[in-house]
Amino acid sequence: MTDAERVVDDAVEDASDDDDDSPLQELVAGVVVALIFLVGFGLLALGEWWFWIVFPVGFAGVLPAALALVRIYESRRGYDASESMTTETEDALETLRRRYATGELSEEEFEAKVERLLETETVADARESAASRRREGKAGETERETAFDRD
Known part of the structure; x- marks a missing residue:
């Protein structure tokens, strides 16, 4: 195994360790993604030229913020599966x-x-x-x- 393959394998293992999302995190992520799509495509259907702004703002700002708030909420409640x-x-x-x-x-x-x-x-x-x-x-x-x- 080459060094590059070893690095890729380590990165995949590290990423799989971080996939321990709680049911609340999954629910919030699903709702936020649905709202982003609903608002973005709703603005497109209404003919607004700036509809595309919703997607980067939603996925780069609102979604991470919502998940961070859920993590803070769960840490204060002491939730850990x-x-x-x-x-x-x-x-x-x-x-x-x-x-x-x-x-x-x-x-x-x-x-x-x-x-x-x-x-x-x-x-x-x-x-x-x-x-x-x-x-x-x-x-x-x-x-x-x-x-x-x-x-």
Whole structure:
């Protein structure tokens, strides 16, 4: 790999790291872009000769300003998707530790639950995984009962 290819690969990796937009940022960007197009093409339809000014002003000024305001708003509210996921996992681990310390869970149960928790990425994934295990467990119980009844 040449130095130029390495530089391009590094730039692509750096750019992909910056693509962590929140849902609010995506919504604001979409609304602002739609408004820029609506105003620009609306002025064109009305026959205004200066309609083209809307596009550079909108895309170079209004859109970055709107996204900056959203980022400021989210930083003041403390929004960060990766932090919220980490916090949820830490909260769940803390609950498991507390239950183990108070004797609600045996060592085997504690280890199994921690392992399952760490296998899932979010609390919602953990709930979905637990629900599927319950469904499988009920299906297994039905099969065992049927086999027991035959004997």
